[in-house]
Amino acid sequence: MSGNTNTLVAVVTGANKGVGFGVVRGLCKQFKGDVYLTARNEKLGLKAVEDLKKEGLSPKFHILDITKPETITALKTFLQTTYGGLDVLVNNAGMAYKVSSDAPFGEQAEVTVGTNFTGTLNVCEVLFPILRPHARYLSLNVHIVFYWVWSFTEVAIHGCHIFTSNAKFFINMVELIQLFIGKRLSSVPVNCDRYYQVSPSKLLSLEVGFTTKTIDQGADTPVYLAMLPRNTLSPKGDYVSDRKIGKWE
Numbered sequence: 001m002s003g004n005t006n007t008l009v010a011v012v013t014g015a016n017k018g019v020g021f022g023v024v025r026g027l028c029k030q031f032k033g034d035v036y037l038t039a040r041n042e043k044l045g046l047k048a049v050e051d052l053k054k055e056g057l058s059p060k061f062h063i064l065d066i067t068k069p070e071t072i073t074a075l076k077t078f079l080q081t082t083y084g085g086l087d088v089l090v091n092n093a094g095m096a097y098k099v100s101s102d103a104p105f106g107e108q109a110e111v112t113v114g115t116n117f118t119g120t121l122n123v124c125e126v127l128f129p130i131l132r133p134h135a136r137y138l139s140l141n142v143h144i145v146f147y148w149v150w151s152f153t154e155v156a157i158h159g160c161h162i163f164t165s166n167a168k169f170f171i172n173m174v175e176l177i178q179l180f181i182g183k184r185l186s187s188v189p190v191n192c193d194r195y196y197q198v199s200p201s202k203l204l205s206l207e208v209g210f211t212t213k214t215i216d217q218g219a220d221t222p223v224y225l226a227m228l229p230r231n232t233l234s235p236k237g238d239y240v241s242d243r244k245i246g247k248w249e
Helices: 018-030 042-053 069-083 105-130 142-157 167-187 215-226
Strands: 008-012 033-039 060-063 086-091 131-139 194-199 238-241 244-246
Touching: 008 018, 008 069, 018 033, 018 042, 018 086, 018 215, 033 042, 042 060, 060 069, 069 105, 086 105, 086 215, 105 131, 131 215, 215 238
Parallel strands: 008 033, 008 086, 033 060, 086 131, 131 194, 194 238
Antiparallel strands: 238 244
């Protein structure tokens, strides 16, 4: 690896709004290094950075669309060249259709799985090898998966029975992500010290409108986990909500 290995660096995906934006804000206040807000839309990402700068914070921006492998590779190259590695990775990027969406089910499935599952795993595959010892990895977008289950259930309740058998599939999808993360982190050249699955407790993107917390409240647990001391033994590889270890039901 090359780059300035003395400067710590954190990356938050899908961070131009919502919980990801809140995580960037929290890290900028506590993390002793550079914090990158990434987004697939450069204009919206740069605006988010400027909004945080108006608060006296100093985030940086890098383009990243997790559905486009070339942007993930470009981010990896940039991090290696500039910093020699990565210290905190918060995988927040994800999407969900509104319950009222009239997009065909096949389209919703293809786009959602392509983003929330395949895109997330692609980020892991490309960026895990540059995680430095004692790095932190957090996955937040599993709440998008559960929202998808919830929304399809709502549709099913209103008479569209085609969705009623899909809940187990989405739970399995989350479990597959967990399994992959655990195995991948045990095999990369430099092992990540901690990895977590985090629940922001139902707070989703603003256009979905299904919230029970403010953005900063939803970002509290991810920031807390990212800032835990290196010698912390637990949690590790756990599902965490409201700073407490939980379990998948």
